[in-house]
Amino acid sequence: MSITFKDTNESLRHIRLTGRLDIAGIDAVSATFAELSASTTRSVVVDLSEVTFLVSFGIRELITNAKLIQQRGGRMVIYVGNNRAVHKTLETTGIDTLIPTFADALQADCAALA
Template identity: 55%
Template sequence: MSIEFTDVSPALRRIVITGRLDVPGTDAISTRFAALAASSEHRIVVDLTGVAFLASMGIRALVINAKAQQQRGGRLVLFVGQNDAVGKVLDATGIPQMIPVFSDLADAERAALA
């Protein structure tokens, strides 16, 4: 499990999560994810293209951080690229109704900044 970030611009941060977002994986990154997403100066794109498995704990972490960002006046969106397994899990759980999900990175970045 790993988590990295890039400040794409002064207003946009991309957080890249790779590995398994199951209970152990989510536990391993949750504190750092919350800290990276908590920046009030940035809009956030969470890159899930390298996530091999997404369980309910991982979904919970995404929702909590998206809501926290929204309460601060920011925005968090998800980028899944061609990761159909993760995309299907997000669709099945209704996440796109709460957090915008994109298969194109440029679209995700534009939406985060909107």
């Protein structure tokens, strides 16, 4: 599991997770993910388009970080791209109703900034 980020502008940060978001993957990125989520005044697009596996612990991590962002006045959205497996998991668990989820990158950016 790897994590990278890019600050697009003063209002938007992109955090990209790549690999398996399982217990081992979460252990590898959890502290960095929390730091990136809590340390910015920006809204955040979390890119899960290259996540190959997502379990409940990964979903909990997304919710936890969305709350951190919301507490400081920001907003988190999820970009899944063409990743149907991850999109289906988020949809089945209802997470997409808590954290807006998009297949289109531009729509994700616009929603994060709304």
